[in-house]
Amino acid sequence: MTKGLDIFLCWGVIYAYTVIAILLLTAFVFNKERLLGISTYMLVPAFIVHSAVFIMRWYGTGYFPANGKYENGITSGWFAIALTLFLFLRRKGLRGVGLITVPGTLLALGYGIMTEPGGQAHGAALKSSWLIIHVLFAQLAFGAYLVASGLGLLYILKDNKARKNVAIPFYEKLPKLPVIEETMFKFVVYGFIADAIMIAAGSIWAKDLWGSYWSWDPVEVWSLVSWLIYGLTIHFRVSLGWRGRILAWILILAILGIIVTYWGVNFFMESSQHVVGVK
Amino acid sequence: MYRQLFVSLKDFYRFFRSPKATIIIIAVLTGLFFTGLVIPQKRFYQSRADYERWKTDNPNISFILESLKLNEIYVSPITIAFLGLFFANLAVVVGHRIPVVLRRAYLLDRARPDPDFSRIKDGPDVRAIVLRRFLRAGHDSPGSGEKEDIVREITGFLSKRLWSIIHMGDGRSLLAVKNRYSPLGFLFFHLSFILCLVGGLLLTYSRFSGKLLLTAGQDFYSDMTEFREIREPRIFKAIPPIGIRVDQVEPSYEGGIGTDLKVRMRFRYKNEEQDVLVKVNEPVKKGPVAVLASNIGVSPLFVLRASDGREISGGYFILRVLKGQEDSFEMPSLPYKFHVLFYPEYAVDNGKEYSKSLELKNPVVHLRIERDEKTVYEGNLGIKKAASFDGLQVAFEDVRYWVDFMVIREYGTAPLFIGFILGCLGLVMRLVFYQKELRFYLETSEDGYKVYVAGKSEYYIHSFREDLDELVRDLQKTLTGSLSNEYLEGEKNDKGS
Ligand code: HEM
Secondary structure (H helix, E strand, O other): OHHHHHHHHHHHHHHHHHHHHHHHHHHHHOOOHHHHHHHHHHHHHHHHHHHHHHHHHHHHHOOOOOOHHHHHHHHHHHHHHHHHHHHHHHOHHHHHHHHHHHHHHHHHHHHHHHHOOOOOOOOHHHOOHHHHHHHHHHHHHHHHHHHHHHHHHHHHHHHHHHHOOOOOHHHHOOOOHHHHHHHHHHHHHHHHHHHHHHHHHHHHHHHHHHOOOOOOOHHHHHHHHHHHHHHHHHHHHHOOOOOHHHHHHHHHHHHHHHHHHHHHOOOOHHHHHHHHOOO | OHHHHHHHHHHHHHHHOOHHHHHHHHHHHHHHHHHHHHOOOHHHOOOHHHHHHHHHHOHHHHHHHHHOOHHHHHHOHHHHHHHHHHHHHHHHHHHHHHHHHHHHOOOOOOOOOOOOHHHHHHOOOEEEEEEEEEEOOOOOOOOOOHHHHHHHHHHHHHHHOOEEEEEEOOOOEEEEEEOOOOOHHHHHHHHHHHHHHHHHHHHHHHOEEEEEEEEOOOEEEOOHHHOEEEEOOOOOOOOOOEEEEEEEEEEEEEOOEEEEEEEEEEEEEOOEEEEEEEEOOEOEEEOOEEEEEEEEEEEEEEEEEEOOOOEEEEEEOOEOOOOOOOEEEEOOOOOEEEEEEEEOEEEEEOOEEEEOOOOOOEOEEEEEEEEOOEEEEEEEEEOOEEEEEOOEEEEEEEEEEEEEEEEEEOOOHHHHHHHHHHHHHHHHHHHHOOOEEEEEEEEEOOOEEEEEEEEEEOOOHHHHHHHHHHHHHHHHHHHHHHOEEEEEEEEEEOOOO
16 A cells, blocks of 8 residues: 555656746746745655655565666655755755756656556565665765765856856845855755765675675766766866865766766666576 | 986985875876776677787788787786776885875884973864853862863863873863874775785786586586686696586576576585575685586487487587577587577567577477588477487487586785775774864963863865864863853854855
């Protein structure tokens, strides 16, 4: 019964996020402060239902939800929105980050529910404690990187107005550019550490499952490449002192590597189900 | 001329040590790794024949790729060369930074003369607390011991908040640092790459791996000839001294997906023997050896008899038929080929034969026997049933699971794991617990005292300013609360920000 209910609720969450995404977009394009406030109020109940879906799924299958596209959508989206709300509560001015995280989550959930609504039986390969650590940190990294690119977008939007010397009260209310920039970097750091742990945990899991820590499998290579890109970004800032727009643009683009890693190359299923000879 | 060469080499070395060189090397390596995802790699092809076909269809591209070994990018000389540069650059840069890092962690230059903290009030990010009339209970007159009291209060306040007091000046200045050892994280993280390299090389060169197909009930004792797909190590060449007897295989399925696999077996390593349970994700490990169960299938037992009941041949035949594929086998010195289809839980629906599940609940084989490419028998056989053909009889007596084991022996896990741990620890130390610094200067005037506080943080100057305000506010409360005094509004100087 819970299986059907979680899908029903998940559709509710998708609709709510759709409305919030539209409100956020309208708020930013037409500088409507009120809409921004409304979208914040809507995000809280939507996130509570999202959390309920996450818990129901976990409870229902008995395993951390990381099996297939639907569960991956729920989990990664949960982290992205949790981090967004955390920012909303800490700094009202940073609400614009939702402009990336909300549609991102919406698409991940929508894609998952359309392709694998019922979920799948839990393959033997997925029953591993290392996998939970691996997935948890993967989702955390995704959430943090997504927030970082959302902040990157916010930075560019505010900076555009500043460059044109147009003082729009709406943008004035956002934090100062250097503060957005620093927060954006904080999220990169957060994602980068989680990403490093996710790669290490993944390789330990791979050793027990396939017999070697690293086999240059496309998923492994994509995650290494995207981690290195964020490593380079950190070097740009720490070693070369790059700041501001260029960093913001890099972060907006770098998220594409992560999206390909998670959704482009089949994250778990294709590469691991052959294990018990049932593919 | 030599001088010129020397100068050029020096220039090159200077460039090689620069952050730009590091960034270029990492960017090229990232690009090369990425290339492996877009340029067709040899290992993407199912078989050698597939690859050869692609080569013939694309002669020019394949020529370029093969010459540069770009179709095996992860072991190509270009990648290896850049990895070499990466580690050379890492060693040089990190080597040069060791003194810098030690200095940043206040582990060097202890004998440095006292900096003049009185100048901090003119610098950026300064706050000031103005205090008038200091009189601590116990002191008889204003002025006596006040300065010491204030400094003591400040150090107490800072210690409680985990600031390390690095330097006490002439009784009126103070240097405090939060996360003093954070810079060491840089060394830990970057040196962890070297540990991972050592671990990785050791693992690669010492790795023995081989596949082993064993049917339930079968014994194996370190016989190299039984291994398939062997990968021989370059160092530590001996075969792993193991023995395996498969006792029981229990797979579980749900909706066609293998949800569990338990292989109970007797496992011997050197002279030690024990019963073990191997599962997917849970290999048996002994010293440097790991045995994984990587696949399973079925071995039906077929017995061939003459018309008088005499046994001619037979045995358990390892077949790949569990998932509905057809496989075949032959019996030694007999002219027949046996083609097998297998239904683990046989059922018929509307005249269509199928298997309800992958569990061996009602095993049936569909047997087609050929002689000189002509079918001499075709039909279904349930367990313990026999079929007659050409004056012979074939019986399907039993069926057991076979397990495809992967046996691995490798060394190098320890440096790799230490590398992982050190790397993660270094990252957290460096990027989460980054360093902040506070300088205090106590100025005495006719009216009382002025405590100047200047702060500095790595990475996040702007958010630190808010922390600094809060800290100074709290310090002010502490000072005004614990000392009997009058307090004046402080000053704030964010200039230079
Ligand atoms: C040739 C290899 C490398 C060299 C020579 C190098 C050098 C450096 C240097 C000089 C810094 C600045 C330290 C400071 O000012 O405090 C730094 C920082 C950093 N590097 Fe690297 N790096 C290399 C590879 C990498 C790689 C592959 C990554 C990860 C993808 C990475 C991640 C970082 C991070 C996260 C920081 C900031 C934290 C810190 O200071 O340790 N580095 N690196």
